[in-house]
Amino acid sequence: MAVEIGGIGHSVKRKEDARFIRGKGKYVDDVKLPGMLYLDIARSPLAHARIKNIDTSKALKIPGVVAVITGKDLVPLNLHWMPTLMSDKQMVLPTDTVLYQAQEVAAVVATERYIAADGVDAIEVDYEPLPVVVDPIKALQPGATLVREDREQKDNHIWHWEVGDKAGTDKAFKDAEVVVKQDLYIPRIHVSSIETCGIVASFDKVEGKLTVWMTTQAPHAIRTVIALVAGHLGLAEHKIRVISPDIGGGFGGKVPVYPGYVLAIGASVLTGAPVKWIEDRAENIQADSFARDYHISAELAAKKDGTMQALRVKTIADHGAFDAAANPSKYPAGLFHIITGSYPFEKSFVEVDGAYTNKPPGGIAYRCSFRVTEAAFTIERLVDVLALELKRDPAELRMQNFIPPTAFPYTSALGWEYDSGDYGRALRLAMDKIGYAELRKEQAAKRAKGELMGIGISSFTEIVGAGPSKNFDILGIKMFDSAEIRVHPTGKVMVRIGVKSQGQGHETTFGQIVAEELGIPVADIAVEEGDTDTAPYGLGTYASRSTPVAGGATAIAARKIREKAKLIAAHLLEANPDDVEWKDYKFQVKGVPAKSKTMQEVAFAAYTNHPQGMEAGLEAVDYYDPPNLTFPFGSYICVVDIDRGTGEVKIRRFVAVDDCGTIINPMIVEGQIHGGLTMGLAPALYEQITYDEQGNIQGGTFMDYLLPTAMETPNWETAKTTTPSPHHPIGAKGVGESATVGAPAAIANAVVDALAHLGVRHIDIPITPWKVQKILKEKGVAE
Amino acid sequence: MAVETAPTTSKGQRTLKIHVTINGAPHDVDVEARTLLVHFLRENLGMTGTHIGCDTTNCGACTVLLNGRAVKSCTVFAVQADQGTVATVEGLEKDGKLHPIQEGFHQEHGLQCGFCTPGMMMTAVALLEKNKQPTELEIREAISGNLCRCTGYVNIVKSIDHAARVMRETAEGKA
Amino acid sequence: MRFEGTLDIAAPRDRVWSFLTDPKQVTTCAPDVQSLEVTDPHRFKVVVRAGVGPIKGTFTMNVEFTELEEPGHATVVARGQAPGSAVEMRSTMDLAALDGTRTTMKWASDVTVSGMIQQVGARLMQGAADKITQQVFSCIKAKLEAPVTA
Amino acid sequence: MIPASFEYAVARDVAHAIELLTSSGGEGKVLAGGQSLIPLMKFRLAQPAFLVDINRISGLAQIRENGDLRIGALVREADLDMNPIVRERYQILVDTTRVIADPLVRNMATVGGNLAHADPANDHPATMLALRASVVARGPTGERLIPIDEFFVDTFTTVLGPNEILTEIRIPKPPARSGGAYLKLERKVGDFAIAGVAVMLALDEKGKVGAVGIGVTNAGPTAIRARKAEEILRGQATDDKTIAAAAAAAAGESKPWSDLRGPAEYKLDVIRVLTQRAIRKAVARATGGK
DSSP: OHHHHTOTTOOOOOSTHHHHTTTOOOBGGGOOOTTOEEEEEEEOSSSSEEEEEEEOHHHHHSTTEEEEEEHHHHTTTTOSEEEOTTSOEEESSOSSEEOSTTOEEEEEEESSHHHHHHHHHHOEEEEEEOOOOOOHHHHTSTTOOOSOTTSSSOSSEEEEEEEEOHHHHHHHHHHOSEEEEEEEEEEEEOOOOSSOOEEEEEEETTTTEEEEEEOOSOHHHHHHHHHHHHGGGTOOGGGEEEEOOBOSOOTTTTSSOOHHHHHHHHHHHHHSSOEEEEOOHHHHHHHSOEEEEEEEEEEEEEOTTSOEEEEEEEEEEEOTTSBOOOOOTTOTTTTGGGTTTTSOOSEEEEEEEEEOOSSOOEEEOSSSSSSHHHHHHHHHHHHHHHHHHHTOOHHHHHHHHSOOGGGOSEEOTTSOEEOOOOHHHHHHHHHHHHTHHHHHHHHHHHHHTTOEEEEEEEEEEOOBSOOOTTTOEETTEEOOEEEEEEEOTTSOEEEEESSOOSSSOHHHHHHHHHHHHHOOOGGGEEEEESBTTTSOOOOOSOTTOIIIIIIHHHHHHHHHHHHHHHHHHHHHHTSOGGGEEEETTEEEETTEEEEEEOHHHHHHHHHHSOOTTSOSSOEEEEEEOOSSOBOOEEEEEEEEEEOTTTOOEEEEEEEEEEEOBSOSOHHHHHHHHHHHHHHHHIIIIIOOOEEOTTOOEESOSTTTSOOOOTTTSOOOEEEEOOOOOTTSTTOBOOOTTHHHHHHHHHHHHHHHHHHGGGTOOOOOSSOOHHHHHHHHHHTTOOO | OOGGGOOOOOTTOOEEEEEEEETTEEEEEEEETTOBHHHIIIIISOOTTSOOOOSSSOSOTTEEEETTEEEEGGGSBGGGGTTSEEEOGGGSSBTTBOOHHHHHHHHTTOOSSOSSHHHHHHHHHHHHHHOSSOOHHHHHHHTTTSOOSSSOSHHHHHHHHHHHHHHHHHHHHHO | OEEEEEEEESSOHHHHHHHHTOHHHHGGGSTTEEEEEEEETTEEEEEEEEEETTEEEEEEEEEEEEEEETTTEEEEEEEEEETTEEEEEEEEEEEEESSSSOEEEEEEEEEEEEEHHHHHHHHHHHHHHHHHHHHHHHHHHHHHHSOOOO | OOOOOOEEEEOSSHHHHHHHHHHTTTOEEEESSOTTHHHHHHTTSOOOSEEEEOTTOTTSSOEEEESEEEEETTOBHHHHHHOHHHHHHOHHHHHHHHTSSOHHHHHHOBHHHHHHTOOTTOSHHHHHHHHTOEEEEEETTEEEEEEHHHHEEETTEESOOTTOEEEEEEEOOOOTTEEEEEEEEESSTTSOEEEEEEEEEEEOTTSBEEEEEEEEESSSSSOEEOHHHHHHHTTSBOOHHHHHHHHHHHHHHOOOOOBTTBOHHHHHHHHHHHHHHHHHHHHHHHTTOO
16 A cells, blocks of 8 residues: 555655657757757956957847846946845946956847857957965955955955854863864865756746746745846846756756846847857856855864863855855854764854855855855864874774763754754774675775775765745845645646755655645646746755755645545544554544545535535645755765875775665665765865966866766665654655765775874875875885 | 768868768768867767867866777767767767666766766767676776766766676677 | 066067067067057057967957166056957066177066966966977077068 | 767778868767767867768678678677677787766767877777787878887877878787787776776797787877887796786886876886786786686
8 A cells, every 4th residue: 555655755756857858958058949058158268357358340240149137237227236145245247347267248139059159259358467375364464355346345255154162162172181183175176967057047028927947956036036126127026937947967966046037037038049158168167156165273182091072173265256155144254163963063153254255156065054064174184184193093982982872862062953864873884894894904904915995984864855934045035935725626737836955856756745635646646836827935955954944845735635525534534534544545434444535526516515614625745844944864984005105095995874864765875975975076086276376277177177987986874763853744854965974084094094103193175196105205115 | 981982172262062971870061170079969860969168178077989999079070970970978878778888877976067967878878889898907997088076086987887788798698 | 476587689689679569579479470560669469369379368468568678678557358258468578789780688578368368378388388388489580580571 | 968060970991081071171070989089079069060970881891801800990899898709819908998988878889989089088099009000091192001109199189180190090910829818996886097008918838928019008109119128028928026017117108197096107017017927918818717
């Protein structure tokens, strides 16, 4: 029975696969409208320059070029700047100065994609180069090149943010028996979903209605932003329809509003024709929001016996030319203060300063919930540094310090209330699965022979599911999410939700939640999302919030339906509602299983035979404001071998034990973990974006921005423990990002562990073969 | 592939007519010489199952079979396909029956966002033509020119293995 | 990238000076000139094609003589663009008369390339720029040393 | 990324191709596999006015033995890998072709193109240097045989004239007790080499090195031949000390530069390490191993 229903806990095959495996997915670049024009963007080759002149004459002479838009054209429309999500503003097109390489400078609108590209090539811009600052530490020094002349404040400091007990923490450090300190740089990276960003904007002049197909993880918020930014042009929210079609991966990169979107909408409003803009990969990497770029200095105070006591962290956050981060408004450094991790620090103090540089604006998450990876990487690296200092086994030191399972709900030194956890159980399982003790023996034997292998652990705690309205909003909009469920007379169901899948399989998993709650087979449940004309308002899918927030809304909306259905069932069973119970996916008269009604029978009655005085129909809406965040956790163990000749790091094994509370679909959860691990591997060993002193991006295409292939990616081994969230309607915590958060530290710890006997304590990621080989040479062990 | 009918632009002219058989159906279309095969499929013919992911011949989202070989259609001009055959994801399902590779990806959860999937499947189809029983390493090598950001490849490898098994069983059943 | 060199030219200093500071003459030694527009005696716009092998860019360069101290010292700033890229070249030339018929020219050039060429072709730039610079100066020497045919 | 417009012609045969190139006045460019050229065109770093497509010329995609091994310029990398003769007797070519770009690129990319493009980061040039290969070029005045040592002039530049076409690569028949290997270190699969080393050697009856060739990828403006390293090996037994000395010499002859593939100093170490390993592998193969 339960298998047919396909409710919670079943590996139901995905419904959305049917179109994707046939090449029938509908992504934004697949949208083609009659008379559609194409927009392409000319970008700055310089990182900081005065624009002396833009000559568009040659471009306009190309047959098929309809228009060229420059910043000056946008001034009368007041569209040359737009607000960011972080109370900063960002240029749509510059009127006089460019602030980073690849910044949008002009847009060409043409009848064909190829002609638009020719038009971009024909635009001549006369630039006068200005001094460039790419290092946020230099940017914050007095006399540094000023990035933002438009601000009243004439330096590159954006904001200072701090949390925790400074005095108490300082005292704890003063009194501490052992203090370890580590500087870490977590480099700039880019989500690089395989689909880039794009939009088709279609403005109907007669109806005054704008329809937008757009690669956005948050369609409703985008609609509101368009209404707020372009309201003065006559675009009202009831005449704006934002459709998120199928999305080819998001990972946070499809949360912000990029200038190209605004330009396409503007071009459609001006021309009255549909306008498509699809960025290429270089534009995607070079101009769209980056992630990370945190310069961290972290200290940990402990007792000689290994008891961790206090944590002090100072960070400089590089935001590029505009603070275009996608964080909840109250948290300019996101949820970085989850940095106390899985450990019961008594005192902690964290401060972060934001800086402007001549680099593209951001930053967003990279498959993580607002700076959680930066936090998890720092604490898990620091624990290993402490283990080295105290000559302790890193697993044992973690076991000694974990917040005990009995302490939950647990309030951290920085104020988060962790919902539930059993960290020791997860680590023990990982150790058993990988054969930790045996590996340590093998390592000792290998060391004796001069061979290098390392074992790295990461026991992370994540914070997801933003979030409770008392603390969480974006541009003032509270971070609830929603579900609307309609049960049709024949017992088939339509579910609409405020989030938007980018591959997570919502059409299947949200159906499973409803199937579980209503006893209707998942095959009979359609899930729709991403169209603001039909779906209820929600804040979208990022930060692992779909299941914790919209999942909660879905379960509660289904329960509202079940409450009403119970009254109808009682009516049909001629019983007192109090005598009717929901059991085995049916309404039964208590103690008389033979007297029962299925949800399908009840649904039919809701339209054909409902009790007198009751409204007809069977539907419900819920806007769910979560009482708290959820705190998934896990323990990962990685084994690496190092080539003493080339410095190459080879991952031999990687075991991931995750605990994301109640699992809706084990198959999908495992898939999410595999993908997350690979996006944890990527920055640990391969991906980074750097800039030279002139602000030239290094690593701006897939030739140099190194996404792992199937050959670099190990065969991930996964396992799970289940510690449900006590406050979530179905006990689920969210899982899409855990592995990306937890994996980098396990890999870095493994490499450092392989070299620890040589006195190595830290290597900044990405751990390239030349970084390793340099150490091998310095330590005299290179081949 | 008769050379006599091969296209050549006359001086100053940039479009020419090509004849290509795609998933078994003939097409005669005027294209610019510079039109990339992937744009020809997507824009000229409206076959949007083949995707574009990187522009630099790295990601393989645009993989199709050109005269039976898996190639990156963003790095081939449409004119190079003149008189040839192209197979795309849209041609995998035959008479309402899914190709084993499509079944494999569905059964083994080999896709998430679906964007790399068509290219990944076309690469796999070409692999299984040559190698009926590939090892895990051979599968990983074969798809090393196709990037996936969602799955971590584990289930893609299983999907291709699944298809190989089904195809072997079908072949044995017929034999 | 910085390039520099010293050149002995078998021509009088005045002749070298007038050649180097005359847009029409000096651009005859630029690589593959597509067009030349002289704005005023100190400024001109020249379109050149340069590169290595199949990699060849069309560069639209705005050139300005920012220092002209006849007959010994000149500074030239050339700024321009190719598709997706920007180039800036700041060059100095110092001429010393060895005798009435021979001139020593010391030159230095700072070249900055930004954008797509830098990103994709960084590994080629040093060699290409070096080669083009050498060609330009050997052309200057050759032209100045050629017998006057007029 | 969209290439600029160009005119296009399909060459019927080699003579036709030469004629088309000649008529273009130096603006013509040969399109073979296109896997290097088309990406450059999409970046608009290359904007040839005229493309001469040689893919339909018959007879240029054959692999045959005629005393030496003859590889047609249009042989695709994937076909080189699958060829039984190559697999049986030229393992160094199998090593090389399998690490070029990725399997999909190798279905289009040609051996001739890999050489004629003259990218020092390409893999065949070093291998052909080690193999002491020659290339056959045909132009308006006929055919010439160019020893590989004379073929590469500079980055992206060979001795081929603007209307000359590379038609074939000839590789001498490997003597008895010979073996070769190509080792490449890359940042990830599909990438150009951080460095690559090709070693081809023959052993005499006493196990001493006779003929030897060593080529290095991405260690200068062109692929380089490590002559000093060859010299050190020649006539010597392949003991650890000799191999180490040869490897050190190969690094000494290399001039890599610092870039996103690592600092120059690191690359020198990699060349040394890869040379040692390639020599050992070549020796193992020469003595009947894999």
